[in-house]
């Protein structure tokens with residue numbers, strides 16, 4: 001599999017300078033999808049997004065602790081949840097300085113800064129020694145990154161036998177011409193690479209020198225995310241523009257058309273390990 005077009009870390013960082021504010025207002029402090037138990041489950045966005053974090057914690061196998069790298073950590077909300085439910089030592093990285101400042105401020109406020117810290121770093125040049133982490137999380141961040149080189153760099157910092165837990169968007173089957181155009185436009189606006197089908201994901205993990213532990217399609221549980229975002233933008237669009245200025249209107253348009261509204265777009269949890 002070839003590499004994907006790069007958006008460049010500077011562009012993603014600028015994107016998040018604006019998105020950080022809008023996401024907290026319209027979604028919550030977790031910058032990832034929610035997990036609902038069934039169609040009738042009306043859990044809040046906060047509860048549903050925390051539930052997805054809990055699922056990742058479970059898949060990380062960190063009951064006895066260990067050293068964790070959280071790649072693309074946002075403002076650290078899921079990092080803190082992981083820290084509060086395991087004895088792990090965690091380093092979160094993002095290429096957006098406002099996120100790092102806010103995450104470190106919150107770590108101090110929660111009294112977690114002795115074992116949770118955040119650093120500004122680009123995923124393709126991780127400032128850590130080979131084999132220095134037991135677990136790496138890439139929680140809804142890989143779509144912004146060139147996937148194979150990213151997973152290879154993650155493999156480098158994982159100890160042999162260590163695992164990487166990833167969530168990503170997933171494509172189900174072929175797309176019509178219309179759907180393909182919608183997906184391409186949206187992914188470009190979200191500074192994201194292409195959508196992959198589950199089998200392509202399996203190939204990508206192998207190409208990165210990792211072994212698949214599991215690939216779990218959780219699309220049925222995450223589907224409400226797109227509709228909740230759509231409703232929130234429609235309800236609060238004018239208020240957001242009034243508060244943050246006209247410069248947020250482009251981003252609001254992007255969030256008003258989440259790609260997850262398409263039936264062919266779902267969500268995947270991938271767990272892989274560095275061969276021992």
Ligand SMILES: C[S@@+](CC[C@H](N)C(=O)[O-])C[C@H]1O[C@@H](n2cnc3c(N)ncnc32)[C@H](O)[C@@H]1O
Pocket residue numbers: 009012013016029030031032071072073074075076077078093094095096099121122123124138139140141144145
């Ligand atoms: C959708 S957010 C997910 C945040 C967090 N994992 C969560 O679940 O709340 C994507 C994250 O990836 C980070 N990111 C994007 N490109 C990056 C890069 N090249 N290097 C490091 N972080 C990056 C963004 O700054 C952001 O923190």
